[in-house]
Amino acid sequence: MYPLQELFSAGSHTRYFQHTRSYYIFRRVRIIALLLAILQSAWILVDQWLLPANVQWPIAIARMISSLFFLGIFFWQTRPYSRRLALLRLLLLFTGLTAFHAFSSALLLIHGYDQSVAGYQFFPFMIISMMAIFPLVIIEVLGLTLLLTSAELVTQLTRGVLGDVNSINNVWLLLVLAIVAAWATVNQLNMLLVLHRQATRDALTGLANxxxxxxxxxxxxxxxxxxxxxxxxxxxxxxxxxxxxxxxxxxxxxxxxxxxxxxxxxxxxxxxxxxxxxxxxxxxxxxxxxxxxxxxxxxxxxxxxxxxxxxxxxxxxxxxxxxxxxxxxxxxxxxxxxxxxxxxxxxxxxxxxxxxxxxxx
Incomplete structure (x- = not known):
């Protein structure tokens, strides 16, 4: 187990491990972005079955735009070892999902279908659970959790349900999922640190191999x-x-x-x-x-x-x-x-x- 400082902040990592972690995040973001691009487009067919007719086309257009956005992330291969760009790609991935959720929720609310369409109300929980896929330090997890929780609170405020029992339960569940995802992602980071050291260090001297x-x-x-x-x-x-x-x-x-x-x-x-x-x-x-x-x-x-x-x-x-x-x-x-x-x-x-x-x- 590495010291808490190694798990709390990326600033304590060596430049060489930062390159490894950044490339690891870069590859996973690309894979997830490609899957999301495919699923967003394919889900239009499901929406034709689930959604009321008057909101099908606006949400279909939003899905196509988000698919193109995720494809853009997938094809963006500049400087894969850069920590800043790796985190920017990750932030854009979560922001794209959050933006689609905010738009679709607002559209369903305007047309009076806010609670009657299956699947859309679970979007925030899916997004925050995705943190577990990436090896993040604690401070990065806290930043993403704050971003996604704030988006959920703004959504609740827009719907006029902020503070009621169901909304409080949603925020509570969101935070519980964030804790579980944080535990998984930090353990993943710890494992990556251990494996990186075993693969790149000379056993006798502790220097790079x-x-x-x-x-x-x-x-x-x-x-x-x-x-x-x-x-x-x-x-x-x-x-x-x-x-x-x-x-x-x-x-x-x-x-x-x-x-x-x-x-x-x-x-x-x-x-x-x-x-x-x-x-x-x-x-x-x-x-x-x-x-x-x-x-x-x-x-x-x-x-x-x-x-x-x-x-x-x-x-x-x-x-x-x-x-x-x-x-x-x-x-x-x-x-x-x-x-x-x-x-x-x-x-x-x-x-x-x-x-x-x-x-x-």
Missing amino acids: RRLILEQLDSDMETCRENSLPLAVLLFDLDKFKGFNDTYGHAAGDIVLKQFASILRKHTRKKLDLAGRFGGEEFLMILPGMDKEAAIQVATAIGESCRQTSVAVPSGEKVGFTTSIGIAVLKPHENQSDLIRRADEALYSAKDAGRDRYEVA
Whole structure:
């Protein structure tokens, strides 16, 4: 179970989990929007059977308009990893349903059929129950609940029934359903957090694994190019690590890997940089927005931290360790493989030059 802060506000999530959650919401919104577009159009045939003749066509037109609206959401595929756009799509989905319900309720009320048409009075409860489909934080659930409850109160006020027993029961049921949906959606978010960590974190060091590093590097390269920003990567290799394992044992090597991971964490900017284990004793750090000079400063600070650090190994000895670093800054039109290859070449240059140093590609 994650801390309440992780479940209460998206601001406490890492940028990388926000991308994952945003894409998850994006996919589900598209699926629901497509289903709603189909159902809204198909339900016109049901309305021909249920609705009085004088309101069939206005509601049919409203259903067609809402179907086109939901199709628009389905075909809107811009920036699927953006949290703001994911929440905007979700808000538009709920707003479209609420707007259709408000219009159809007002039309039925005007023609005196407010309570005599089956299905329409249950619309608010269906809408609020749909929150359970999405992995939302508590503050987002509260915002949607406030929006939908306010719409129901306005509808009751328009009908002139605000405050009577049935209306109070409806609001009470709406809130109960909101609590149930909130419990389901927050548990879904918690599960997504757990699965995301298991799928993207190195079990030993707790840093990002190779999969997340490569996925995030692609995303950061695209973002930096769109905003005309530099991007640097640092590729690390712990010096003579195989010999260290042979001398002190693999348990001691694991202690060094964990300590080095701790050093990398201290030198990453929160919600900007990403450090991960690239494989064995190799680590990669992504520095979006940093040019060569800034990357050199980071590499220098990390190298110095390693020199000043010693770890206690199982034999009782205290030993130090150093790292060699390859630095590469993204070139225009360069792909991910070429960027990492240049960083790797710079790393081997640093090792050939005596280790415990950095080289720039």
